[in-house]
Each structure stands twice: as structure tokens, then as C-alpha cells.
Amino acid sequence: MPGLLVGPMLRYVDETSASIWVETDEPCEVTVEVAGGRTADRTFTVHGHHYAIVDVEGTGAYSVELDGQRVWPLDDQPESRICPLADLERVMFGSCRTTVPHDDYHRRTHGVDVLREYGLRLMAGDDMPSLLLMLGDQVYADEPSQDMIDYIRSRRQDGPEEIVDFEEYAELYRRAWMEPVVRWLLSTVPSAMIFDDHDVRDDWNTSLPWRRKMAEVPWWPTRIVSALGAYWVYQHLGNLSPAERRDDPVFTKIKNFDGDAGVELDAFARLADEDPTTNRWSYTRDVGRNRLIMLDTRCARRLTPGDRSMLDDDEWDWFTEVAAGDVDHLLIGSSVPVFLPAGIFDVESWNEAVADGAWGRRMIKVGEKIRQGMDLEHWGAFRASFERLSAVLAEVAEGRRGRAPATIVLLSGDVHYSYLAAAARPEHDLDRARIYQAVCSPIRNPLSRTLRLANVIGSFGVASLVGGVLARTAKLPRRVLRWKITEGPWFPNALASLELDGRSAEVRWYTARTEFEDLAQVKLTS
Numbered sequence: 001m002p003g004l005l006v007g008p009m010l011r012y013v014d015e016t017s018a019s020i021w022v023e024t025d026e027p028c029e030v031t032v033e034v035a036g037g038r039t040a041d042r043t044f045t046v047h048g049h050h051y052a053i054v055d056v057e058g059t060g061a062y063s064v065e066l067d068g069q070r071v072w073p074l075d076d077q078p079e080s081r082i083c084p085l086a087d088l089e090r091v092m093f094g095s096c097r098t099t100v101p102h103d104d105y106h107r108r109t110h111g112v113d114v115l116r117e118y119g120l121r122l123m124a125g126d127d128m129p130s131l132l133l134m135l136g137d138q139v140y141a142d143e144p145s146q147d148m149i150d151y152i153r154s155r156r157q158d159g160p161e162e163i164v165d166f167e168e169y170a171e172l173y174r175r176a177w178m179e180p181v182v183r184w185l186l187s188t189v190p191s192a193m194i195f196d197d198h199d200v201r202d203d204w205n206t207s208l209p210w211r212r213k214m215a216e217v218p219w220w221p222t223r224i225v226s227a228l229g230a231y232w233v234y235q236h237l238g239n240l241s242p243a244e245r246r247d248d249p250v251f252t253k254i255k256n257f258d259g260d261a262g263v264e265l266d267a268f269a270r271l272a273d274e275d276p277t278t279n280r281w282s283y284t285r286d287v288g289r290n291r292l293i294m295l296d297t298r299c300a301r302r303l304t305p306g307d308r309s310m311l312d313d314d315e316w317d318w319f320t321e322v323a324a325g326d327v328d329h330l331l332i333g334s335s336v337p338v339f340l341p342a343g344i345f346d347v348e349s350w351n352e353a354v355a356d357g358a359w360g361r362r363m364i365k366v367g368e369k370i371r372q373g374m375d376l377e378h379w380g381a382f383r384a385s386f387e388r389l390s391a392v393l394a395e396v397a398e399g400r401r402g403r404a405p406a407t408i409v410l411l412s413g414d415v416h417y418s419y420l421a422a423a424a425r426p427e428h429d430l431d432r433a434r435i436y437q438a439v440c441s442p443i444r445n446p447l448s449r450t451l452r453l454a455n456v457i458g459s460f461g462v463a464s465l466v467g468g469v470l471a472r473t474a475k476l477p478r479r480v481l482r483w484k485i486t487e488g489p490w491f492p493n494a495l496a497s498l499e500l501d502g503r504s505a506e507v508r509w510y511t512a513r514t515e516f517e518d519l520a521q522v523k524l525t526s
Contacts, residue, residue, distance in 0.1 A: 001066070001067065001069055002024050002025060002026045002027075002028040002066040002067055002069075003024065003025045003066070003071060004022060004023070004024060004025075004064070004066070004071050004072065005023040005024060005025050005049075005174060006022070006023040006173060006174050006177055006178060006234075007020070007021055007022035007023060007177075007183075007186075007187070008020050008021065008022050008032075008064050008072055008080065008187050009021045009022070009177070009186045009187060009191065009238065010080070010082065010186065010187055010188055010189065010190050010191070011053070011190065011191060011192075011237075011238025011239070012190070012192075012238060012239070012240065012241050012242070013082065013083070013084070013085040013190040014084075014085055014241070014287075015084050015085065015086045016057055016058075016059075016084065017055060017056065017057050017058075017242060018034075018055070018056055018059075018082045018190070019053050019054070019055050019056075019238060019241075019242060020032050020053070020054045020056065020062070020064065021051070021052070021053045021237065021238050022051065022052050022053075022054075022064065023049060023050065023051050023170075023174075024043055024050045024051075024052070024066055025050070026050060027042070027043050027045060027050050028042075028043055028050070028066045028067045029041070029042055029043075029066070029067055029068075030042070030043060030052040030054055030064065030065070030066060031054075031064070031065040031066075031068070032054045032056045032062055032063070032064055032065075033062060033063045033064075033065070034056050034058040034059070034060055034061070034062035034063075034082055035058030035059060035060045036058075037056070037057060037058050039054055039055065039056045039057070040054070041053075041054045041055075044254055044255045044256075044257065044261060045257075045259070045260045045261060045262075046166070046229070046233065046254065046260065046261050046262045046264075046265045047166040047167065047170075047229075047260065047262040047265070048167075048260065048262075049166075049170050049233075051233055053237055053238065053245070055242040055245075056082070058082070059081075059082045059083060059084045060081060060082060061073075061079040061080065061081050062080060062081070062082055072187070073187075074180075077123075077180065077184050078123055078184065078188075080184065080187040080188040081128075081188055083128060085130060085131070085190060085287055086287075086288055087130070087287060087288030087289065087290070087500075088130045088131060088287045088288060088290045088292070088329075088331075088500050089129075089130050089499070089500055089501070090127070090129040090130050090497050090498070090499050090500075091129065091130055091131050091132075091133060091331070091411075091497065091498045091500070092118070092129045092131070092132045092133065092189075092495060092496070092497050093132070093133035093134075093135055093333075093411050093413075093438075093440055093495075093496055093497075093498065094114070094115070094133075094134070094135065094413060094440040094441065094442075094443040094494065094495045094496060095134065095135040095136045095137050095196065095335065095412075095413025095414060095440065095441045095442065095443065096136070096137040096196075096198075096413055096414065096416060096441045096442030096443055096444075096445045097113070097115060097134075097137065097138065097176070097442065097443035097444045097445065098110055098140050098143070098145070098442075098444055098445045099139065099140070099145055099148070099172070099175050099176045100145045100147075100444075101147075102116065102179070110444055110445065110446070111444060111446045111492065111493040111512075112444070112493060112512040112513065112514070112515075113179075113182075113443070113444045113493070113512075114443050114444060114493045114494060114495040114510065114511060114512045114516070115182055115185070115443050115444070115495060116179060116181045116182050116185075117512035117515060117516040118185065118495055118510070118512075118516055119181040119182055119184060119185035120181055120515075120516070121516045122185060122188075122189070123181070123184065128188070128189060129189060129497065130190070130287070131189075131190050131191070131192060131287075131292075132185075132186075132189045132190065132191040132192070133191075133192050133193075133292075133294075133333060133411060134191060134192070134193040134194075134235075135194060135196070135333055135334075135335050135411060135412060135413040135414075135440075135441075136194060136195055136196025136197075136198075136199065136335030136336075136413055136414060137196045137197070137198040137199060137335075137413070137414070137442075137445075138176060138193060138195075138199060138235065139169075139172045139173060139176050139198070139199055140198045140445075141162060141163035141169065141172060141198060141199060141200060141201060141223075141227060142162050142163070142198060142201045142202050143162075143198065143202075144161070144162065144163060144172065145175075147175070148163075148171070148172060148175060149161045151168075151171055152164075152168060155167070155168070159219050160219065162201075162223075163223070163226070163227075164219050164222055164223050164226065165222055165223075165226050166226040166229055166230055166262070168226075169226050169227065169229075169230035169234075170230065173230065173234045191238065192238075192239050192283075192285070192292070192294060192333075193235040193236075193238070193239060194235075194239075194281070194282075194294045194295070194296065194333055194335055195231055195235065195281070195296075195298060195299075195335065196298060196335035196336070196413070196414055197298060197377075199227065199231060199235075200223075200224065200227040200228070200231075200298070201214075201223070201227075202375075203372060203375060203377060204298055205298055205299065205301045205303065205377075206371060206372055206375075206376075206377040207303055207305075207308075207355070207368060207371055207372065207377075208303040208304065208305060209368050209372075210372055211303065221270075224269075224270075224273050225266050225269045225270050225273070226266075226269075227269075228269035228272050228273055228299070229265045229266060229268070229269040231281075232250075232265065232268070232269065233265070236281060237251065239283050239294070240283065241285075244283075250264075250268050250279075254268075272299065273299070276299050276300045276301075276312055276315075277312055277313075277314045280296070280300075280314075280315065280318065281296035281299055281300070282294060282295050282296045282300070282315060282318065282319070284322045286327070288328075289327055289328040289329075289502075290327055290328055290329045290330075290331065290500060291322070291324075291327045291329075291330050291331065292331045292332075292333065293319065293322055293323060293330070293331070293332045293333065294332075294333040295311070295315075295319065295332065295333060295334045295335075296311075296315070297310055297311070297334050297335055297336050297379075298335065298336075300312050300315045301382070305355065305356050305364075306356045306357070308352065308356075308381075308382050308384070308385070309382060309384065309385050310379060310382040310385035310386075310389075311385060316388070319392070320392055323392050323393075323396060323401070324396065324401045324402045325396050325399060325401050325402030325403045325404050325405055326402035326403050327402075327405050328405060328406055328500070328502060328503045329405050329406055329407050329408075329409065329500055329503075329505055330396060330405045330407070330408045330409070331409050331411060331498070332408070332409070332410050332411065333410075333411045333412075334379075334410055334411070334412050335412065335413060335414055336377065336378045336379065336412060336414050337378055337379070337410075337412040337413075337414060337415060337437060337439050338378075338379045338386065338389065338410050338412065338437055339410070339421040339423055339437045339483045339485075340378055340379075340380055340415070341460050341464065341485060342464065342467065342468075342483070342484075343460070343464035343465065343466070343467035343468070344380070344467065345378075345380035345467065346380070346467030346468055346470060346471040346476075347374075347376065347380075347466070347467045347470060348376045348377075348378060348380030348381040349380045349381070349383045349386075349471055349474070349476050350467070350470035350471050350473070350474045350476070351367055351370050351371050351374075351376045351381065352367075352371070352376075352380075352381050352382070352383055353367075353383075353474035353475075353476060354366070354367035354370075354474065355367030355368045355370075355371055358474045358475070359473075359474070378414075383476065383477075386479075387477070387479070387480050390423075390479065390480035390481040391480050393408055393423070393435050393481065394425055394435075394480060394481060396408055397424075397434040397435050404434065405434070406434070406503035406504070406505065406525050407434055407435075407436060407505045407524050407525060408434055408435045408436070409436050409437070409438055409498060409505065409507075409524070410435075410436065410437040410438070411437075411438055411440075411498070412437060412438075412439045412440075412441075413439060413440060413441035413442070414439075414441055415439065415441055416441050416442050416445065416446070416447050416451075416455075416491070417439070417441065417447070417452075417455060417488065417489040417490060417491045418439055418440045418441060418488055418489065418490045418491075418494050418496065418509050418519075419439050419485050419487060419488025419489045419490070420436060420437070420438050420439075420485070420486050420487040420488060420507060420522055421436065421437040421439075421483045421484065421485045421486065422435070422436055422483060422484060422486050423435040423436070423437065423481045423482065423483035424481065424482065424483075425480070425481060425482075426478075426479075426481075426482050430482070430483070430484055430486075435481070435483075436507075436524055437483075438496060438498065438507045439488075440494050440495065440496035440509060441494070442493055442494070443493060443494070443495055444493050445493075446491065446492065446493050447491060452491045455489075455491075456489070460489070486522070487520060487522050488520070490509060490511075490519055490520065492511040492513065492519065493511060493512065494509050494510060494511050494519055495509075495510050496508060496509045496510070497510070503525065504523075504524075504525045505523075505524040505525050506521065506522065506523045506524060506525075507521070507522050507524060508520065508521045508522075509521075
């Protein structure tokens with residue numbers, strides 16, 4: 001009898017329909033029953049693994065059958081439910097979650113898993129959120145747990161103690177999402193996701209020299225193809241609406257392939273890496289009076305020295321079209337923060353200029369070494385893209401792209417601390433800003449006390465003093481927007497919520513030192 005390996009996961013949901021994603025241990029027919037209706041679909045196979053994403057109509061409690069045998073819900077857990085998503089009321093978000101056990105030892109080394117603690121709160125009867133946004137580093141392919149390393153060594157004795165092929169990625173995702181509480185949470189809370197570097201490898205696409213260096217690593221071609229292929233299966237498919245999936249030629253080909261479609265998936269992933277314009281990982285959704293735009297700030301980068309861009313030209317054209325007003329709130333997911341502490345931002349911009357020759361040809365290699373060694377890879381390190389994004393945000397906030405939304409909220413993670421920033425044009429009052437950035441990181445991967453102190457000193461101390469000086473030596477242009485960090489930084493493991501009610505908005509951060517508890521609360525609108 002077939003069984004569930006991963007899932008069920010509740011992914012895309014709208015007012016009347018929902019998409020349920022599963023991985024099974026053998027080919028089978030997957031049936032989802034909800035509100036008296038039954039919808040079935042066959043699994044498709046890639047690299048010996050079997051998946052289905054079943055689109056259903058209806059809301060309420062649902063169950064899953066494999067070849068007619070009921071496998072979900074489990075007897076010892078609450079039922080999983082589909083709630084219609086007619087508006088965004090509470091959006092939970094965060095990034096950077098390592099997968100280690102939940103015993104006392106790992107709580108001391110990695111802190112409490114805030115996502116799991118939130119699941120326990122929901123099991124106890126807390127109100128369900130509208131959506132869970134996972135903003136990157138859902139898995140750590142380059143920093144696997146000891147249990148995962150043991151699994152790798154049971155398969156092979158050579159190569160790195162990192163994820164290399166699709167089989168290892170499949171096991172990594174299984175371990176990340178099959179802890180019982182987290183599994184249940186993902187079965188009943190709609191989720192939307194985007195990758196960051198650790199889903200592939202630390203500093204992924206930092207620069208062209210980084211790509212060239214990695215291309216010389218013997219196992220890297222297998223790694224990048226497997227990473228993007230696994231991301232497509234485990235994360236990307238569920239981001240799409242049923243209509244978008246039906247119109248996707250890659251999904252159609254793989255789903256209807258007679259046999260194992262691993263070769264076809266690999267070909268797609270290889271091309272997506274070599275030529276990002278052949279695929280779009282970014283996506284947008286309108287939910288009620290609000291719009292969510294999730295940006296691919298990793299794979300879509302153009303890395304040409306002197307002509308770097310966070311998004312390629314096709315991606316920019318798409319973004320500038322969908323980034324508009326006539327909504328109550330415009331939410332933009334960017335795995336890497338746009339508004340860093342000002343000093344760090346200036347250091348990143350200075351470094352990009354040096355790596356592009358602002359201090360002479362001899363300093364180009366030095367600039368590149370600093371870029372990679374200090375992880376200078378955020379929007380400040382793609383300065384032209386930052387200015388282009390800032391101009392779009394300002395136009396939306398000023399009502400030049402339709403009626404101005406009450407807020408534009410950038411949602412980010414990556415940096416392993418949480419904070420809120422307010423942004424506006426230099427002549428405008430930051431206390432009355434419409435543009436904000438809410439950063440929540442990590443869900444479970446805290447910095448050590450030493451690294452926390454180093455970040456405070458480096459990001460908010462030393463960098464603040466020297467960043468502006470360095471920026472002036474590189475003759476960098478005046479920024480389109482200025483900003484300030486109004487709340488934070490906070491370093492504990494955290495999960496945040498964006499609460500929307502008409503044209504009002506509020507951000508809350510939660511942590512879990514022993515159990516789920518408030519960390520901070522900020523109202524964005526009056």
C-alpha cells in the first residue's frame with residue numbers, strides 16, 4: 001500500500017479552491033475529499049520520487065487517500081482544514097530555519113523552533129493566519145545536521161558533507177517538513193515560498209567570479225541542477241495557481257511524461273541556471289484588496305561587472321508592471337533586505353564600485369575578495385538596482401501608479417536579526433512614511449553571542465562611521481530614498497505577523513524562549 005513521505009501541504013488557496021501537495025513512496029492515485037466532493041489525480045515521477053498536486057474546490061476539513069486507502073488526517077492530530085482566502089488579514093513570515101532535533105541539547109545550540117511552537121499554539125486553538133510566507137533558507141543544503149550527514153555518508157564516501165544530488169535534497173526536505181507539529185501546520189496553513197542562498201549554497205550568485213569558482217568544483221554541476229529541480233518540485237509548484245500550472249509547459253511535460261521525468265527536470269533546471277530569462281521564479285497574487293509580489297533575488301541576478309543587476313531585464317519589466325497602487329497594501333517579498341543598516345549599505349555600495357574599478361584596476365580583485373569574504377550581496381551591493389527599485393516604490397507611494405496604498409511593506413529575512421525600517425524620499429518625513437521593511441530572521445538558526453555583538457558593532461557601529469566616508473570616495477550617487485531603523489534589532493529566533501485590517505497595518509514579532517511569546521509590536525498606520 002502506498003504511503004505519504006512528505007505532506008500533505010496546503011499550498012495555493014483562493015476564495016473557492018485549494019492545492020494539496022504530496023510526496024508518496026510509490027506511484028498511485030491521490031484523492032482529496034473536502035466538503036463532500038472528491039478530486040483525484042495521479043502522481044508523476046522524477047528521479048524515483050513520486051509527487052502530486054491536487055486542485056480541489058470547496059472548503060472545510062479535508063482528507064487524503066492513496067489508491068483508496070485513507071492516510072490523512074492522522075488519528076492523534078487535529079483535522080486539517082481549507083479556509084477560503086478572500087483577503088489577507090494575518091500574514092506570518094520568516095526565514096532561515098535549520099532542521100535539527102527538538103531535544104534539550106539542540107534547544108541550547110539552535111534555540112527553540114519558533115515555527116513548531118507556533119504550530120502548537122494553532123493546535124491549542126489560536127486563530128489561523130491567512131498565509132505563511134517562507135522567505136528563504138527553508139533548508140540548509142550546505143550546512144546539514146549531523147543526522148543528515150550520517151545519511152549522506154550511508155550513500156557515498158566521497159564528495160562534500162553537503163547536499164549534492166536530488167536524492168539527498170529529497171531527504172533534506174523530508175526531514176525539514178515531517179516533524180509532526182510542523183507537518184500538521186503545513187497541512188492546514190496556506191504557504192508561499194521563495195528561495196535564498198542556503199537552499200542552494202551560501203553566497204549563491206554573489207558575483208561572476210563566484211560562479212566561475214564554483215563551476216570548477218567537480219560536484220557543483222550536479223548540485224545546482226538538483227537544487228533548482230528540487231526547489232521546483234518542493235517549493236515552486238505550490239506557489240502557482242491551478243491556472244498558472246495548467247499553462248506551464250514544463251509542468252505539463254513532466255506531469256504527463258510516461259515514466260521517470262528526471263532527465264526533463266534536470267534539463268529545465270540546468271537551463272534556468274545558465275539562462276535565468278528562460279524561467280520566472282518570481283510571482284504575484286492579488287488577495288482581496290491587497291497584492292503580494294514575491295521576488296527572485298538570487299537566480300535572476302545579472303552579474304556582469306560594471307553592469308550588475310539584482311533582477312535581469314525581463315524580470316524588471318515584469319516587476320514594474322505588477323508593482324502598482326489601487327490596493328490597500330502592497331507587500332513585496334525579497335529574501336535579501338533592501339534597507340540594511342545605513343553603514344553596511346554604504347559599505348556594500350562602496351565595495352561594488354571598487355570591484356568595478358572605482359579605485360583602479362589593481363583594487364578590483366581586492367574588492368571582489370571583500371565582497372565574497374564579507375557576504376556583501378544585498379541590494380546595496382547592486383546599487384543601480386536599489387535606485388531603480390526605490391524609484392518604483394516612491395512612485396507607488398506617491399500615487400503615480402494608481403491610488404497610493406496605505407502601506408508598501410517589504411518582507412525580508414537572511415541577516416539573522418529582525419527589525420523594522422521606514423523609508424521615504426529625502427525631503428519627506430519618515431515618521432509619516434508609507435514604505436516599510438519588516439525583517440524577520442531566523443526562525444531557527446540564531447547567531448552566537450559573539451556574532452550578535454559583532455553584528456551590532458559592525459552593522460550599527462563601525463559601519464555607520466566609515467560607510468559614508470567610503471561611499472563618498474567612490475563618488476556614489478545620492479540615494480532616491482532615505483530610511484531609518486525604527487525598531488530593533490532583535491536577535492532571538494522569531495516569526496513575525498503582518499496584521500491587515502482595511503487600510504490599517506501592524507507588525508508583530510514573536511519568539512519562543514520556552515514557548516511562543518510576543519517580542520515586539522508596531523503599528524504602521526494611524
